[in-house]
Amino acid sequence: MALRALKQQLAWLYYQYLLVTAVYVLEPWERALFTSVLLSAAAMVGYTSYVFLPVHLRLALHFFSGVFGGQAESAVTLMS
Amino acid sequence: MVRTSIMVLNGNLTVQMNQTILQNGKQRKNGHVNGEKPTNFPAAKGGSCRQYSPESFEQAPMYVAVLTYLGFGIVTLFGYFRDFLRAVGLEKCHLAQEREEQKEFVPMYQDFENFYTRNLYMRVRDNWNRPICSLPGPAFDLMERVSDDYNWTFRLTGKTIENVINMGSYNYLGFAENNEDFLKTVADKTLQYGVGVCSSRQEVGNLSSHEELERLVADFLGVESAMTFGMGFATNSMNIPALVSKGCLILSDELNHTSLILGARLSGATIRVFKHNNMHSLEKMLREAVCSGQPRTHRPWKKILIMVEGIYSMEGSVARLPEIVALKKKYKAYLYLDEAHSIGAVGPTGRGVTELFRLNPADVDVMMGTFTKSFGAAGGYIAGNKELVNYLRSHSHSAVYATAMCPPVVEQIVRAMKCIMGIDGNTVGIQRIRQLAENTRYFRSRLKEMGFIIYGNDSSPVVPILLYMPGKVVAFSRAMLARKIGVVVVGFPATPITEARARFCLSAAHTRAMLDKVLHHLNEVGDDLCLKFSRRKISPRPVLFNETDFELDS
Secondary structure, three states: HHHHHHHHHHHHHHHHHHOOHHHHHHOHHHHHHHHHHHHHHHHHHHHHHHHHHHHHHHHHHHHHHHHHOOOOOOOOHHOO | EEEEEEEOOOEEEEEEEEEOOOOOOOOOOOEEEEOOOOOOOOOOOOOOOOOOOOEEEOOOOOOHHHHHHHHHHHHHHHHHHHHHHHHEEEEEEEOOOOOOOHHHOOOOOOOHHHHHHHHHHHHHHHOOOEEEEOOOOEEEEEEEEEEOOOOOEEEEEEEEEEEEEEEOOOOOOOOOOOOOOOHHHHHHHHHOOOOOOOEEEEOOOOEEEEHHHHHHHHHHOOOEEEEEEEEHHHHHHHHHHHHHHOOEEEEEOOOOOHHHHHHHHOOOEEEEEEEOOOHHHHHHHHHHHHHHHOOOOOOOOOOEEEEEEOOOOOOOOEHHHHHHHHHHHHOOEEEEEOOOOOOOOOOOOOOHHHHOOOOOOOHOOOOEOOHHHHHHHEEEEEOOOOHHHHHHHOOHHHHOOOOOOOOHHHHHHHHHHHHOOOOOOOHHHHHHHHHHHHEEEHHHHHHHHHOOOOEOOOOOOOOEEEOOOHHHHHHHHHHHHHHEOOOOOOOOHOOOOOEEEEEEEEOOOOHHHHHHHHHHHHHHHHHHOOOOOOOOOOOOOOOOOOOOOOOOOO
């Protein structure tokens, strides 16, 4: 029962996606093409964030704490 | 010649008949007969006086515009992709293409309009040109058609979709009817005169029924004289060239209809466009025109003609007539008023926007209108001074070359006009006008409550609901048809690219039950498609109209 409600909600969300991006007017193979391109782009963004975001965040945090906090931090320690 | 004045008090109808017989040679000024003043139409008891009601053109939130452009961008990309496939030969081209021998010539089908038609319109064109197989009354029947190849070709299945509520026909007063009793005079005239006139007005096509119709139109509008033409579009496009020529200036509203634009271009006059209903823009242009004169020689303009419409059909807005008349008097310009949608549909007795604003019809130099919308017929008229109309009788292209209006149509207009004017004391006409006004008020206020963005004046029976995104426009039309409501949706070339809309035309023939059904389905479809963009907060208390039977908050 809850599963059916969930499926209905997902179908409604898919319908909104079709309407808002105007993919609703395209033929089915064009829809498949567009959706696959969009999903692969989203997957690539997801993978990149997963791999690189923690490292970048840590470095940024380090850099900013160096600006506001102690001057003892130097670039050499960062490289190790 | 019968003049009728109707006073409405408290819902009771008292009809006073003033009979004045027009004798030959009696001078008759606009609206004055024998020195008698034109009848003043008193406001209904308890009603507000007809000031200029505010028009709303609410802007949608920013994300709506962004998503609209995104949608168009995606479809354009796919358009280029499909054009590439067609050019390479991977896909068959269904549309016109140049022949092999012409490939070296200047390309004919590569402009934007053809690109747009091929790649966007063709995909969704099942929403337009739907075949109707009954009278276009408040409900009609559609023929069902399907397409097997994504709308390149259609075939009719043979079934009819019956009793679809008609929210698209210009049937404001419900005169598109096939009741035998009402159409008796039309049938008699057809038996007497036949159907075709077989000549132009100037040759042997001037029937006595045409003369009767023109006298009636002049009487209806309160002017000296009128002339009728067989086609509404041709009335504008063929008569403006007779009125203005090279050396004249036309100041035309931004959103004027194509017939006015075509007539203005054909005339050869200089055309300047002022912002829609914007009096500052108009005044600035008038001052500049009067001060500087014609472009290079600086001679004064031969004529300055301001062209406006009574109700603009895509916006539902009403022209600011009192201010335009004041401006025209100050700067000595002429006014051309196109009342295609407003004649019969606005005003306490259906006389159009001049009555809505309580103006003297003599202030408008050229009054033009069509019989297609409120009268259920075809054709148009131009009315004004006797000298103007006499000039047009011999100099207008439409009068000289076009076939005269055919007798059944003339009789339909005559009967509709007599009904509206209430000649012979019947009240059907005035009841229809009041029903239309009530339907308009009800429909508009309910739509605003629901949260849709609507454009236009509160008293205009044309209601555009803004849909914005191209995908939603198409889905809306199909969803409403599935619920047996026929709507007209309008998109890019006729409206600005971000403002696609569905246009509802209310009719006096719609009952309250029909409107409630339409509103109920609109509510559901609006929720389903997320169309309720309005950010206004509406008070939950009902607005008190002049009704005698409203329920108090219980």
